[in-house]
Every structure is written in structure tokens, then in C-alpha cells.
Amino acid sequence: MTGIPKNKNLQTAIKASLNAGKAIMEVYDTAFNVEIKDDKSPLTEADKKANDVINSYLKSTGIPIISEENRRIDYAIRKNWDTCWIVDPVDGTKEFIKRNGEFTANIALVEHGRPLLGVIYVPAIKRLYFADVQKELAYSADLPSHGSSIDMVDAIAKPLKPKTPSNSVEVVGSRSHMSQETMDFVEKIKSTGKEVNIVSKGSSLKFCLVAEGNADIYPRFAPTMEWDTAAGQAICNAVGIKVISEDTKEALLYNKENLLNPWFVVSNQ
Template structure:
């Protein structure tokens, strides 16, 4: 599939997490505000610097698009056939709240689709990963486990629906309210996807904009676990690097959805 070493990418994610934890466990916790009103910390920068350095040293021929790098002009970026898509600290709001619900996300995009993804949780030390057609896995205190989504029908009662802890809007609330007595669970960062991949939840609707780097690594992990992430506008898989601002208007992530009888 690829000459990329998934074990090396996992190590890079873990190394970035160590940079994050230096800040998380210190008093150096200043928070800035970016132009889009989202928070930025020293940990975002340290993690990004580490990831970029390691990827450039090991894969000099693959360009990098990261939330914390200077934006790449679309006229240049649209020519990329393969590139790294990185969120060095996904869930900065959760990082600032010190609730542990933040991750390091590294994905490899090829021809508009994620073909490799690694997500690491700095606080718990748990790592998730997937490669195209090779399954999805996680490693924690219990060793390595293969991930498999739970099967469900949209008409089922008591579906477990994951929602954003920091970005739950009215449209998403209305979508959830139409389900059959759903049970909701708030979670930060890409951990929402991982609950689906682990078989602990069924749906994650996000009916508000999100950036591609927020979900790319989680998308391939969920796909390889048997789930799917689709654009609300056309019910099709998300195509990455498909526009000027790398913004996804809205999506729904599903575990292994069955067709209603």
C-alpha cells in the first residue's frame, strides 16, 4: 500500500505527546487566541514542531499540511497526490480545561482519501491506528486489540450518540432529538470517533463546520473498523484537499449501519 512505516508514525505521535505533556503538567499554560477565535497554547507549537521535524527527516518527499503550519496556497496544494495531514493537538479547548480529552492526529492522504491514520491520547497513553485494507487497532494497558464497530439500525431504540463537548449546536441537537430515545455522550476531540470504532457508540453527528485535519486520521480508523463518515450534503465519503479552506461543512460518522428492513 505504502512505503510508510506505521510503527514509525506511531512513535512520532507518542513523541509529540511527550512534548504536550511537558506543558500540560507545568505552570507554563498561557493561552492565545487565533484569528478564528480558537485557542492556541505552547503545547500546540511544540507538538507541531516535533511532528514536522520527524516527518521531514523520514519522508522528505511527502509534503505536510498541518493546522499550525502556514497555510499552503490551494494552487500548490491541489497538485498534491499524497500528503501528511496533521493536527498536532486536537482538542485544545479540552487541553485548556485539563480534562484529558485531547489527541495527536497524523493522517496520510492519497488522491483525496486517508490511507493511514494514527491517533494518540497523551494522558492515557493509548494509541489507535489503521492502514487501508489492513484493519484498525488500538494499544493500551490491555495490549493490542483489533477494533470493530457495533452493528445497528437507525430505527433502533437507545442508540448511543456521541456529541462534541465544546461544539454542540442547535442543528445537531435537532438531529439527535429525531432518533428513538437516544443516549448521548459528550466527548472531546477525535475520541468521539474512537468510541464508534471500539463498538461503544453508534453515531456521531456534527452538523457544523470542522477542519479536515480534525477528522482525517479518525476517518480511516473508523472505516477500517467497519464504520463510515459521510458528508451531510451528498451522503458520500469525505474527499480531502477538495477546496480552498479545507473546511468540511458537516458530517455524520456511523458505526456499522445496517439497512432498515
């Protein structure tokens, strides 16, 4: 037993993610339209529907919500929030449009800028990742349906275990277009005599690769927003993996005045 039922906020976030996943897949199986937002990123009906579903669950907690698809709330208001939800209803919309299955629904609960709980749901394969940072527990569960109960999740969830460091280092990156900064990072690891292999995944699944032991390091030297990383950071932090800002050399923080993240490195090294 994972103890999910004892944590009502985690229970609510899991239910929200599974129901969002159902809404996402209903759109995925149709000839959906793609809009382009002001920031040039794509938007589909799945983003909107999943956002509505997740908001409907999280509003019951009385905790304010920062979401990619919600109206941006001014920092003059947000700075007074000790606790908030940070949500990306469809992380990896480009992957969704490509129909490669590597997209997720991300929900995190943050207190004083630090992730407490994280849920990542991969609706295309019905895989759920979730974590309680304070209890240092993180799990994955391969579910029979989007309608799986909390008791079902609790019964089949397996603890996540990071990889034991070795001479072979799996680095999360893009096979097709690695940035120069990432290539330099890889060369630096190679210079220590270690063998480097590149593993690739879309969306917040990059965090999950490290947390579940299928990669060692995820360097991100490109823009991300808080909703792209908060749930993944919670899952990593719960199993002792740090997510470190390249600017501050400290952990990434949330509900900042500017919701854009600095570059960062996720590592179990």
C-alpha cells in the same frame, strides 16, 4: 501481531505521535500561557512543540504535510499532491486548557483525497489508536510510556470492533449544549422507536468512540477542519464505518481547495 513493522509510513506516524505526546504532557504539567490566534482559537506552547516534533518525523518520508500549525500552502501547489500527511498536533486545545485529558495528536496519510492511514494518540492516558484502511485493520493500545517501542505497540494492540446495531442507539454529542440540528437528528432516530442515549467526548475521540463500539453515530453539524477529522475517518473507515458529508452524501474528501469540512455523520448503522 498487527503488521505495523511492514508499513513504514504507519510506523513513522506512530513514533511521531508518541513523541509529540511526550512534548504535549511536558507543557501540560506546567503553568502554560494561552495565545489567541487570528481565527479566535486558542494556541499553547504544546501545539507548537508537538507540531515541531511531528514535522521532524514526517519530513523524512518526503511526503508533503498539511498541518493546523504550519503556514498555509496555496491550493495552486497542493492540488498537484497525490499524497499528503494531514496533521493536528493538538486536537482539542480547549480540552487541554481545561486539563480534562480529552485531547489528542492526530496524523493521517491521504491519497487522492481519501485517508489511507490514521493515528490518534491520547497522551493524558497513553492510549494509541491506529489504522490501515486498505488492510481494513484498526487497533488501540494502552501503553506503559510515551517512549514505548513499535514492537511494544505491536505486542499489546487490540483490534477495534464497532458496536452491533440494536434498539439502543448511542449518539455522540454534547451533554451541555446540543445544537438544534443535532437535537432534530436525535428526535428523528427516536421517531423510529429506538432508545437514544447521548455520550460525550472531546476532540477526535468522538470518532474513536464509534470505531471501538462505545457509540453508534456521531453527527457533526458544526464547523471542523480537515486536520480535525482525517485520522478519525481513517480509523473508522478501517472497521467499515462511513463518514458521510451532509452536502454530497459521499465520504469526506481531503486536500480540498477549502480545508473546511462540510457537516457530516459518522455511523455504523
